Amino acid sequence: MNNAQVEIQLIASLVAIACAIPGTFLVLRKMAMISDAISHSILPGIVIGFFITQDLNSPILILLAALTGIITVVLVEYIQKTGLVKEDTAIGLVFPILFSIGVIMIAKNANDVHLDIDAVLLGELAFTPFDRLIWFGTDVGPKSLWLIGGILVLTLVLLFAFFKELKVSTFDEGLSASLGFSPILIHYGLMSVSSVTTVGAFEAVGAILVVALMIAPAASAYLLTTNLKKMLLLAVGFGVFSAISGYWLAHTLDASIAGSITTMLGLVFLLVYLFAPSKGVIAVLYREKQQRTEVSLLTFLLHLKNHDELEERHVNHLREHINWQKVRAKSVLDLALKNNMIVINKNIVSLTEKGNTFTTKAIDYIITNKDAQIEDMKDDFFLFRG
Amino acid sequence: MSNPIAIKVDDLTVAYNYKPVLWDIDLEIPEGVLMAIVGPNGAGKSTLIKSILGILKPIAGSVSIYGKPYKKQRDLVAYVPQKGSVDWDFPTTALDVVTMGTYGALGWIKRPGQKEKKAALEALEKVGMLPFKGRQISQLSGGQQQRIFLARALVQNASIYFMDEPFQGVDATTEIAIINILKELRKAGKTVVVVHHDLQTVPEYFDWVTFLNVKKIATGAVKDIFNDDNLTKTYGINFKVSVNK
Amino acid sequence: MNFTDYTFLVIAIGTAILGAVCGMLGSFAVLRKQSLLGDAISHAALPGIAIAFLITGAKESNVLLLGALISGLVGTFWIRGIITKTHLKSDTALGLILSLFFGFGMLLLTFIQKQPNANQAGLDKYLFGQAATLLIADVYLMAIVTGLCLFVLLLFWKEFKILLFDADYTKTLGFNTKFIDVLITSFIVLAIVLGLQTVGVVLMSAMLLAPAAAARQWTNSLSTMVILAAVFGAFSGVFGTVISASQNNLSTGPVIVIVAGVFVLVSFVFSPSRGLLFKQIRFMKNRRDLELYKTLSFMHHIAETHEDISHPHSIKLLNNFQGFTRKTLQELEEKNYITISGLNWSLTPEGFEKASNLYNQNFKDE
Numbered sequence: 001m002n003n004a005q006v007e008i009q010l011i012a013s014l015v016a017i018a019c020a021i022p023g024t025f026l027v028l029r030k031m032a033m034i035s036d037a038i039s040h041s042i043l044p045g046i047v048i049g050f051f052i053t054q055d056l057n058s059p060i061l062i063l064l065a066a067l068t069g070i071i072t073v074v075l076v077e078y079i080q081k082t083g084l085v086k087e088d089t090a091i092g093l094v095f096p097i098l099f100s101i102g103v104i105m106i107a108k109n110a111n112d113v114h115l116d117i118d119a120v121l122l123g124e125l126a127f128t129p130f131d132r133l134i135w136f137g138t139d140v141g142p143k144s145l146w147l148i149g150g151i152l153v154l155t156l157v158l159l160f161a162f163f164k165e166l167k168v169s170t171f172d173e174g175l176s177a178s179l180g181f182s183p184i185l186i187h188y189g190l191m192s193v194s195s196v197t198t199v200g201a202f203e204a205v206g207a208i209l210v211v212a213l214m215i216a217p218a219a220s221a222y223l224l225t226t227n228l229k230k231m232l233l234l235a236v237g238f239g240v241f242s243a244i245s246g247y248w249l250a251h252t253l254d255a256s257i258a259g260s261i262t263t264m265l266g267l268v269f270l271l272v273y274l275f276a277p278s279k280g281v282i283a284v285l286y287r288e289k290q291q292r293t294e295v296s297l298l299t300f301l302l303h304l305k306n307h308d309e310l311e312e313r314h315v316n317h318l319r320e321h322i323n324w325q326k327v328r329a330k331s332v333l334d335l336a337l338k339n340n341m342i343v344i345n346k347n348i349v350s351l352t353e354k355g356n357t358f359t360t361k362a363i364d365y366i367i368t369n370k371d372a373q374i375e376d377m378k379d380d381f382f383l384f385r386g
Numbered sequence: 387m388s389n390p391i392a393i394k395v396d397d398l399t400v401a402y403n404y405k406p407v408l409w410d411i412d413l414e415i416p417e418g419v420l421m422a423i424v425g426p427n428g429a430g431k432s433t434l435i436k437s438i439l440g441i442l443k444p445i446a447g448s449v450s451i452y453g454k455p456y457k458k459q460r461d462l463v464a465y466v467p468q469k470g471s472v473d474w475d476f477p478t479t480a481l482d483v484v485t486m487g488t489y490g491a492l493g494w495i496k497r498p499g500q501k502e503k504k505a506a507l508e509a510l511e512k513v514g515m516l517p518f519k520g521r522q523i524s525q526l527s528g529g530q531q532q533r534i535f536l537a538r539a540l541v542q543n544a545s546i547y548f549m550d551e552p553f554q555g556v557d558a559t560t561e562i563a564i565i566n567i568l569k570e571l572r573k574a575g576k577t578v579v580v581v582h583h584d585l586q587t588v589p590e591y592f593d594w595v596t597f598l599n600v601k602k603i604a605t606g607a608v609k610d611i612f613n614d615d616n617l618t619k620t621y622g623i624n625f626k627v628s629v630n631k
Numbered sequence: 632m633n634f635t636d637y638t639f640l641v642i643a644i645g646t647a648i649l650g651a652v653c654g655m656l657g658s659f660a661v662l663r664k665q666s667l668l669g670d671a672i673s674h675a676a677l678p679g680i681a682i683a684f685l686i687t688g689a690k691e692s693n694v695l696l697l698g699a700l701i702s703g704l705v706g707t708f709w710i711r712g713i714i715t716k717t718h719l720k721s722d723t724a725l726g727l728i729l730s731l732f733f734g735f736g737m738l739l740l741t742f743i744q745k746q747p748n749a750n751q752a753g754l755d756k757y758l759f760g761q762a763a764t765l766l767i768a769d770v771y772l773m774a775i776v777t778g779l780c781l782f783v784l785l786l787f788w789k790e791f792k793i794l795l796f797d798a799d800y801t802k803t804l805g806f807n808t809k810f811i812d813v814l815i816t817s818f819i820v821l822a823i824v825l826g827l828q829t830v831g832v833v834l835m836s837a838m839l840l841a842p843a844a845a846a847r848q849w850t851n852s853l854s855t856m857v858i859l860a861a862v863f864g865a866f867s868g869v870f871g872t873v874i875s876a877s878q879n880n881l882s883t884g885p886v887i888v889i890v891a892g893v894f895v896l897v898s899f900v901f902s903p904s905r906g907l908l909f910k911q912i913r914f915m916k917n918r919r920d921l922e923l924y925k926t927l928s929f930m931h932h933i934a935e936t937h938e939d940i941s942h943p944h945s946i947k948l949l950n951n952f953q954g955f956t957r958k959t960l961q962e963l964e965e966k967n968y969i970t971i972s973g974l975n976w977s978l979t980p981e982g983f984e985k986a987s988n989l990y991n992q993n994f995k996d997e
Contacts, residue, residue, distance in 0.1 A: 027723050030720045032720075032722040032725070032726035033725055036726055036729065036730070079899075082899070084847075084848060084899055084907075085661065085847065086664050086666065088664060089661050089666040091666075091667065092666040092667050092669070092836055092837065093837065093844055093892070093895060096836065096841075097888060097889060097892040099834070099885070100837075100889050101885075103759065104881065104885050107880050107881050107885075108878075121758065121833070122737055208674070208730055208734070209733075209734050209737075211730040212727075212730035212731055212733075214726075215723060215727050216727055216730065218723075219719055219723050222719060222723075223717060223718075253742050254742070254745050255739075255742040255745065256737050256738055256740075256741035259735065259739075259740075259741055261734070262730065262733070262735060263731075263734060263735045263738050265731060269727065269731065273713070273717070279718060281712070281717070285716075292445070295399070295445055296445065298406070299399040299409065299410060299445060302399075302409055302410045303397055303410050306412075363409070363601065436799070440802065440803070441799045460803070460805045461805075471797070472796055472797045473662075473796070476662065476795070476796050476853075477662075477850060477851050477852055477855075477856050478792070478796065478851070478852065478853055479852070483796070486793050486796070489789055489790075489793055489804055489806075490803075490804030490805055492789070493805075494806070495786055495789075495790075496789075497789060498789070522851035524851075
């Protein structure tokens with residue numbers, strides 16, 4: 001590994017961390033698509049900022065571009081408030097138009113602007129080590145490293161300072177307002193941080209891949225934990241892992257680094273999506289199957305409890321009246337027998353004492369929805385666990 | 387009651403995401419009653435009619451309409467959904483919405499013609515909304531929107547009507563207008579099932595009632611079973627309503 | 632560029648057809664609250680284009696669009712899977728699929744660019760669209776798909792309309808809602824894929840939304856909305872193409888989107904029934920009326936204490952009341968509710984009656 005390679009990986013990792021933190025809150029607040037909107041609509045801000053400063057790493061440019069991001073949010077919210085279109089349409093209208101303005105500005109001033117369309121979408125991570133920051137005649141590292149490092153420090157400071165407020169306002173806006181934290185202030189604070197981070201990351205990874213870095217690590221983490229601190233740490237971990245492994249993937253394939261990082265993020269998400277212990281698809285499908293059997297069993301037990309008539313309790317009735325397939329009826333019957341809930345006598349099914357108590361308890365729980373009564377049943381039944 | 391059974395529900399169990407909402411419901415509703423389904427929030431009232439109508443798929447159980455499976459008797463049944471379930475900013479007029487009631491009889495592809503339009507206009511007149519036929523639906527008041535929904539069901543000319551909270555968010559005039567139409571339907575021998583939440587008006591409006599809270603608590607004539615005992619069983623707290631008998 | 636030349640005609644007809652079909656189907660997307668799904672689908676199509684190229688090495692747009700169609704559909708189904716099977720919400724699912732598929736697509740594109748076989752050029756146009764690359768064969772394909780779409784739309788118009796408005800009710804009428812739903816969604820995906828070459832992956836969704844959002848402001852009828860959206864879409868397509876063709880170095884996608892954006896802006900502001908301008912005017916008029924009535928009822932309050940209602944009172948009496956200005960007094964006089972003589976005012980019988988009615992009305996409202 002040469003020096004430039006180390007620097008690229010370092011920058012990519014810092015970008016990943018800086019994106020994962022606001023991204024986690026955006027995902028939790030159901031505002032993931034806002035990050036998509038911001039990442040597109042900051043483009044005209046960047047171009048205008050570039051006209052003024054002629055330097056992509058200038059703080060003025062970053063502020064200008066971040067301002068465009070916030071204007072986007074305000075504009076979307078304004079259009080939503082007019083009720084002229086549905087809210088998602090408002091997002092879908094605003095950002096492509098702003099982005100188009102940016103693209104056209106670049107195209108019209110191609111000779112003056114050092115941005116090209118590919119850089120807008122993909123960033124130029126590979127070139128970042130060549131733009132050095134010279135301080136008092138000494139080379140102190142790539143400019144982007146300092147830039148994204150600065151943004152990350154700012155994000156971390158804000159995160160630690162306002163962690164409690166962020167947490168409360170994310171999970172319970174009403175409570176946070178009554179505690180005296182202004183939800184609006186937190187909202188726009190988060191939007192500002194997201195905008196600044198997006199601008200900072202833009203140069204490195206491009207418009208659309210910023211979105212991936214914000215959403216994918218947070219979404220993967222959310223499938224593994226609902227604890228906010230753990231979620232933040234996991235998201236950061238996934239981001240850094242994808243950044244570094246993505247770099248080496250790009251190195252191997254000789255392809256875009258940003259594209260490769262996103263592909264790694266996609267792989268991480270796919271794996272978590274499939275295999276997450278309780279919220280992954282495989283676990284969910286297994287649980288649903290389990291629950292289906294359990295609900296069927298309970299339905300069946302309840303039916304027995306409700307009906308004294310022999311005819312209603314005949315084995316065949318399961319098929320005819322309750323309208324189940326033969327197979328399910330049999331598996332339910334077997335399950336009940338195995339658990340000593342029922343006895344079958346001359347094709348007439350009756351509840352055992354155990355079955356009777358169990359059913360009563362289960363119904364009580366279902367009707368009152370009080371958890372206390374079923375604590376001891378949770379071990380046997382998925383149904384009551386969530 | 388000597389009337390034939392219009393709706394028969396057997397062992398109906400419904401779960402949302404495998405979380406149970408209705409348990410082993412057996413229900414027989416005789417023809418020609420005006421029935422309220424009452425119960426606390428989350429008792430599964432809407433779920434019950436939605437699963438009778440096949441909008442939700444039950445885990446177990448069956449529904450028959452006049453002795454045959456619901457699927458074969460669909461044209462005998464009309465449905466008035468909750469007003470809040472649709473987007474009232476949808477670009478369409480009152481007449482247009484009411485005409486939708488004829489789509490079922492028309493079947494696939496065929497378009498509504500003069501006959502359907504006439505039926506829709508008649509239904510609009512019945513609910514007192516004829517002057518508003520060309521009005522964009524977002525410009526109607528809550529009560530007027532509910533009347534449009536009722537008119538749409540009337541156009542279907544069904545034998546059995548299911549209504550989900552038809553009195554929610556409507557003005558007093560509309561409430562009286564609606565209940566009068568329902569009573570007229572009953573007089574014509576139709577069966578009307580209404581998800582209802584205002585217990586005070588049950589004895590005045592309805593002659594049949596079902597108490598529901600996940601399980602069926604009781605069902606029968608209002609004069610026989612609408613009492614504090616069943617109310618307490620359903621709502622779980624000691625209940626005293628002044629029932630005007 | 633010569634605007635009568637054959638190539639230009641092909642391109643103009645192509646973009647007009649594209650704009651029209653996008654406008655029509657976009658109306659459904661907007662009304663179904665699936666505005667952002669289009670964005671996700673178009674981005675998700677990118678890896679499909681690249682993979683189709685890698686497998687076949689073909690440059691014909693039909694093969695590439697088939698790849699786009701498949702990967703767009705995979706993206707759509709994965710979004711549904713994420714929403715139904717996990718606790719992630721729809722916005723997260725959309726953002727995930729959009730960015731992950733796009734990133735993977737970019738990886739493949741940059742990989743292809745480095746490959747030795749030289750005929751890979753031209754995949755770039757799928758990012759922002761390049762209408763200039765449209766061939767007559769592409770336009771035929773567009774026309775066929777649009778014709779098919781129009782036919783299905785007319786055939787199932789009634790079913791589409793009722794499903795969009797009230798899906799549950801549609802089910803109770805015995806219609807197979809899943810079939811109608813799949814039909815609409817497939818055509819939306821098809822329209823998006825068709826537009827990729829002209830408008831590009833990045834901005835395709837705006838092509839779908841903007842004409843529909845603009846059309847919605849001018850009408851309260853679904854059929855008019857669909858027709859208007861098609862017209863707006865066609866105009867955006869043609870204008871955008873003309874403008875971008877007359878300039879150097881300008882992709883078509885962004886220009887079309889901006890033209891469509893102008894349609895939206897004008898519609899939002901100037902639509903007579905829903906537009907912001909007229910809403911603001913109505914709002915201001917109402918507020919002025921309200922202020923006027925407030926002053927009037929204050930005067931009524933004073934006049935009531937006298938037996939003779941037209942007894943003159945000093946204007947100074949109104950001083951401790953915030954709502955009055957010289958202008959409101961004038962307006963009240965114009966409406967013949969009061970008479971002013973010097974520094975005194977007095978209610979006319981007409982004004983007195985109006986004011987007492989106001990009072991009663993307020994009372995009734997409570």
